[in-house]
Amino acid sequence: MRIAIFNQKGGVGKTTTTLNIAAAAARLGQQVLAVDLDPQAHLTSIHREDTISESRDSIFSHYRDNRPMSELLLEWPGIGSIIPAHAELIKVDSLFGKGPAILNKLNAGLHALERTHVHQLTVIDCCPFLGVLSLNALFAADGLVVPVASDFLSLRGAQQIDRTLKALEPVLKQRLARRYVLTRFDRRRKMSFEIHAMLREAFGDDVCSTVISENVAVAEAPSHHRDIFSYAGQSRGAQDYAELFDELTSSAFYQ
Amino acid sequence: MRIAIFNQKGGVGKTTTTLNIAAAAARLGQQVLAVDLDPQAHLTSIHREDTISESRDSIFSHYRDNRPMSELLLEWPGIGSIIPAHAELIKVDSLFGKGPAILNKLNAGLHALERTHVHQLTVIDCCPFLGVLSLNALFAADGLVVPVASDFLSLRGAQQIDRTLKALEPVLKQRLARRYVLTRFDRRRKMSFEIHAMLREAFGDDVCSTVISENVAVAEAPSHHRDIFSYAGQSRGAQDYAELFDELTSSAFYQ
Numbered sequence A, B: 001m002r003i004a005i006f007n008q009k010g011g012v013g014k015t016t017t018t019l020n021i022a023a024a025a026a027r028l029g030q031q032v033l034a035v036d037l038d039p040q041a042h043l044t045s046i047h048r049e050d051t052i053s054e055s056r057d058s059i060f061s062h063y064r065d066n067r068p069m070s071e072l073l074l075e076w077p078g079i080g081s082i083i084p085a086h087a088e089l090i091k092v093d094s095l096f097g098k099g100p101a102i103l104n105k106l107n108a109g110l111h112a113l114e115r116t117h118v119h120q121l122t123v124i125d126c127c128p129f130l131g132v133l134s135l136n137a138l139f140a141a142d143g144l145v146v147p148v149a150s151d152f153l154s155l156r157g158a159q160q161i162d163r164t165l166k167a168l169e170p171v172l173k174q175r176l177a178r179r180y181v182l183t184r185f186d187r188r189r190k191m192s193f194e195i196h197a198m199l200r201e202a203f204g205d206d207v208c209s210t211v212i213s214e215n216v217a218v219a220e221a222p223s224h225h226r227d228i229f230s231y232a233g234q235s236r237g238a239q240d241y242a243e244l245f246d247e248l249t250s251s252a253f254y255q
């Protein structure tokens, strides 16, 4: 299954959720591909310290040079593979922003890759901007996970996504399966529970029961180039992400 | 003085900082203009519940129709004025992404506005994407405030900005004054102090001494359409933002 991790609101845990869902699947023996579609390449930087120096070795090359995605795979021990991002991805909107064919580029590239490489799970990390790159992710995905941080401005972002997806349905030619996941949930704050209630009221069963707790280990792990399970396997964050993966895969969402 | 609040990293407190710096200045009697340059219009939504329904009444109209900014001003009690954003701003990159003249559009608009309207402070809220809109803010600004959330992925974002600004210097024809402000600082976390030390090591005196504490009141205020001072004037967040404004205005940064 291909899952896009998208929310145009910034800092809600997209990269963190991409990383830890990928790791959860890998720990259960799945072959996982992570695709970094963010010009800021945060997921790529967690894989290794200096981000890919050559844009030719990143997903940008798929867009600019039609380089096959099989040539862009990097091994990610404990996770599977990653196709890294690069700062030059910022040019994709202005270089290719006009034609409709561009929206299918990632999808086409993944189809070609899947003829020779099996991945039970492909997770795509998106940047906080609804441009050509994120639209590529939505067009390539079987389902969408929308992390929503437990605060009001993030809730507002979630409401915007629902409208965006409705507007895209004629073009996507399907109703993209989606799950909203509350992240950075602080049980000491009334606000966290209010946001959860408002999210449920808006999106009903599309809201995961699992919430990801605010847990400093989750924020520390990236600085050690680790996912939450290998960094702090007994932490609240690790338990929550394991529970989230379990909930996603045992629901109608998973294909 | 015109200050752009920019960081391409998402969710670091740009909108929150724009709002509360504007309010801090207004409380000291300054005439303040807030410009919302984010297609997601979060600052605009704090001003009032439903964002501007007509893009014609937003800053997008300045780009698309050359509408004078004086016609776009909305009163914001307790703050001054706001020029609102609109979802259609997302089109600016693809509509105007090519020519160099577009980068000066906001600057030119503000110059025209300033012939008839006095604002001691203009604060510009940016979206988490270094496209035409954010570049407009950088070109229009006398100085830049970079909120940096107290975690590793946000620190990485701050390091990218420094490189971006260096690359822009030939085009900007000046070294844009900048201040980095640590936000969402949690004193119980070792990580917060580590990030502060690393930020200081990288940017020295460009790093504010004031840090904005993680304080739930700061996150609740937007849901009541309030800045931190009017929502919770005795809170830690209010004290920190007052202190931040004081530090910025009594330093070489302020023009």
Ligand SMILES: Nc1ncnc2c1ncn2[C@@H]1O[C@H](COP(=O)(O)OP(=O)(O)OP(=O)(O)O)[C@@H](O)[C@H]1O
Binding pocket: A009, A010, A011, A012, A013, A014, A015, A016, A017, A038, A042, A126, A127, A128, A183, A184, A185, A212, A213, A214, A215, A216, A217, A218, A219, A220, A222, A237, B008, B009, B010, B011, B128, B151, B152, B153, B154
């Ligand atoms: N459950 C959590 N507990 C503590 N910190 C968290 C948690 N989830 C995310 N964070 C931290 O919050 C910050 C924002 O998360 P992240 O970068 O994953 O969000 P994002 O949506 O990918 O941001 P962007 O929009 O910039 O791409 C990161 O520093 C991350 O480590």
Ligand SMILES: Nc1ncnc2c1ncn2[C@@H]1O[C@H](COP(=O)(O)OP(=O)(O)OP(=O)(O)O)[C@@H](O)[C@H]1O
Binding pocket: A008, A009, A010, A011, A128, A151, A152, A153, A154, B009, B010, B011, B012, B013, B014, B015, B016, B017, B038, B042, B126, B127, B128, B183, B184, B185, B212, B213, B214, B215, B216, B217, B218, B219, B220, B222, B237
């Ligand atoms: N000091 C703080 N204490 C508690 N919550 C905070 C603080 N600063 C910001 N927040 C909350 O964190 C979230 C992110 O802040 P904000 O939306 O201002 O960041 P941003 O950089 O403008 O995000 P984006 O990149 O999406 O534009 C908001 O819900 C905000 O209310």
Ligand SMILES: [Mg+2]
Binding pocket: A014, A015, A016, A038, A042, A125, A126, A127
């Ligand atoms: Mg991210």
Ligand SMILES: [Mg+2]
Binding pocket: B014, B015, B016, B038, B042, B126, B127
């Ligand atoms: Mg914002």
